[in-house]
Amino acid sequence: MKSKPSKAQNALLALTSTAITLPGAQVLAEETGKSVEPRVIGVRFTNYQEANIDANKRNDPDLAERYDIAVTQVSLNWPLSDKWALNIDFIQDVMSGGSPWYVKPKGQIDLDTGEVTDETPVQVMTSPTLEDTRQDFSFKTTYFHDMGSLGARLGVSEEDDYTSVYGGVDFSFDFNEKQTTVSSGFSFAADRLSPTPEVTPSNRIKRENKGTFSMFAGVSQVINRVSVLQAAMSITQHNGYLSDPYKQVWVRGIPQVENRPTNKTQFVITAGYRYFFPDKNAAIHTNVRLYEDSWNMKSETFEVKWVQSLANNWQIIPSFRYYTQSQADFYAPYYLDVLEDDQNASSDYRLSPFGSISVGAQVIKKIGRWNFTGLVENYSSDKSLGIGSVQVGNPGLVDYLRFTLGFDIEFE
Amino acid sequence: MNCKWLVLPLLLGLFAVSTGCTQVKPWQRGYLARPEMKASLDEMSDAMSEHILFSKEGSSGGASAAGGGCGCN
Numbered sequence: 001m002k003s004k005p006s007k008a009q010n011a012l013l014a015l016t017s018t019a020i021t022l023p024g025a026q027v028l029a030e031e032t033g034k035s036v037e038p039r040v041i042g043v044r045f046t047n048y049q050e051a052n053i054d055a056n057k058r059n060d061p062d063l064a065e066r067y068d069i070a071v072t073q074v075s076l077n078w079p080l081s082d083k084w085a086l087n088i089d090f091i092q093d094v095m096s097g098g099s100p101w102y103v104k105p106k107g108q109i110d111l112d113t114g115e116v117t118d119e120t121p122v123q124v125m126t127s128p129t130l131e132d133t134r135q136d137f138s139f140k141t142t143y144f145h146d147m148g149s150l151g152a153r154l155g156v157s158e159e160d161d162y163t164s165v166y167g168g169v170d171f172s173f174d175f176n177e178k179q180t181t182v183s184s185g186f187s188f189a190a191d192r193l194s195p196t197p198e199v200t201p202s203n204r205i206k207r208e209n210k211g212t213f214s215m216f217a218g219v220s221q222v223i224n225r226v227s228v229l230q231a232a233m234s235i236t237q238h239n240g241y242l243s244d245p246y247k248q249v250w251v252r253g254i255p256q257v258e259n260r261p262t263n264k265t266q267f268v269i270t271a272g273y274r275y276f277f278p279d280k281n282a283a284i285h286t287n288v289r290l291y292e293d294s295w296n297m298k299s300e301t302f303e304v305k306w307v308q309s310l311a312n313n314w315q316i317i318p319s320f321r322y323y324t325q326s327q328a329d330f331y332a333p334y335y336l337d338v339l340e341d342d343q344n345a346s347s348d349y350r351l352s353p354f355g356s357i358s359v360g361a362q363v364i365k366k367i368g369r370w371n372f373t374g375l376v377e378n379y380s381s382d383k384s385l386g387i388g389s390v391q392v393g394n395p396g397l398v399d400y401l402r403f404t405l406g407f408d409i410e411f412e
Numbered sequence: 413m414n415c416k417w418l419v420l421p422l423l424l425g426l427f428a429v430s431t432g433c434t435q436v437k438p439w440q441r442g443y444l445a446r447p448e449m450k451a452s453l454d455e456m457s458d459a460m461s462e463h464i465l466f467s468k469e470g471s472s473g474g475a476s477a478a479g480g481g482c483g484c485n
Contacts, residue, residue: 044456048464071463073456091463179436222436226443230451266471274451276443283448291471299471307448317453325470350470362457375457381468398468404457 044073044373044406050097050398057395058123059104065128066398067097073406083144089155091136098128100396102248102255103333103347109253114336121333123395124255126246134159138166148172148181164191168214179222183232186215195245210240226276236266249345250334258346259339260330265294281309291325297351299325300387313366319377324355324387333392349396355385360402369411375404 050066058064076088100123107118138155154167168187174180189212195205218232243260272287289301305319328351330344339345360377379400383393436444443449452458466472 042456046460075456224434225436225440274449276446276449278443297470307453309448373454
């Protein structure tokens, strides 16, 4: 029981991340006449447990449990020659638990006057017995030439109620004696939703489609011997069934299926700066991101990481991330007035105004050809963390604690 | 869309100009090639971070690492 992000956008992100690389590192690799990346197999195990909703924010005292999610990732990065590389990724998510269903006022409604005795919003949860498994398989091939690279990715994500086929193409071009790298690309996704009957209301959809198309462009610039600046922008267009078939809205005492617009355009600008401190064997990474979409949602993100190398091939990476978003223009925690025909309405906490803070730390240890890593991250969200005043927070906002363990092995 | 979308590129341009963008020859890029300066030190874990946030927040996209997928609720 899920609402689905766009696979195309995820593919776009993956493409972008590889396209906007560090010019200096690429130059050094090319000058040695070897492939840009070593042959590596990586494995990661991630588990995160969403915190139960507070007793004063939920409708049923016995329904508080949220999702427990275990993710396995396997990645194969295999250069085929000095010019060609193949990357294969496999991801499996196993989810179990309960999910926010709809939000209602705590008090009773007087249908004659439309007034409620207590307007405090409380979350109605589904049964905590939901289970689902998703498997995602993708491959990417990259051609490296003297002036940059050209890559193409294709993937498929499959689960009981959702199938996505996605792909994309990206390129990068180095110039200015390889101090500047320009990259661009596009990605797409074709998704099919077929909601599970057991957990949906009688008026649910049976089958719907949606499509996504994204384009991005970015530049990475060597500033001096110790710093690099990069910036990128992207535009994404979604069309089709963009509602969550499992979410409902409470309308004047009656829960009904939510209804979102059938198209959305997203704009994103990001900027990143990395600076190396030679005397400390450390680097600082900072990133800023601005987002706006045609649902009138805006968000700002600030991230900072400190990458500290220590003796005996240890690295420790503390990180901090702050995020704030405004609400989608049709969002409300619940609706006291009857909706007009085709009126857009959603009470999804992800469309509500809030802010979040995540604090994490990662440790990496290299032993010969092996890299071992462990990561812990705490994420908390609340209306009080958002920029601007939020009068009514959504009770479904999530907190979670995440753990990741994994290893990489490099081959000759 | 409003003027703030122009602010960031302008600031970046001013920053690049103010810091000089000096010519850095390939043999002077040893620090830049250090592992600490990679855009992502652990692409798989970074992809998972994006993957998780994708399902918790209302906005997504941008130039950072991510994998495909959901993991939603």
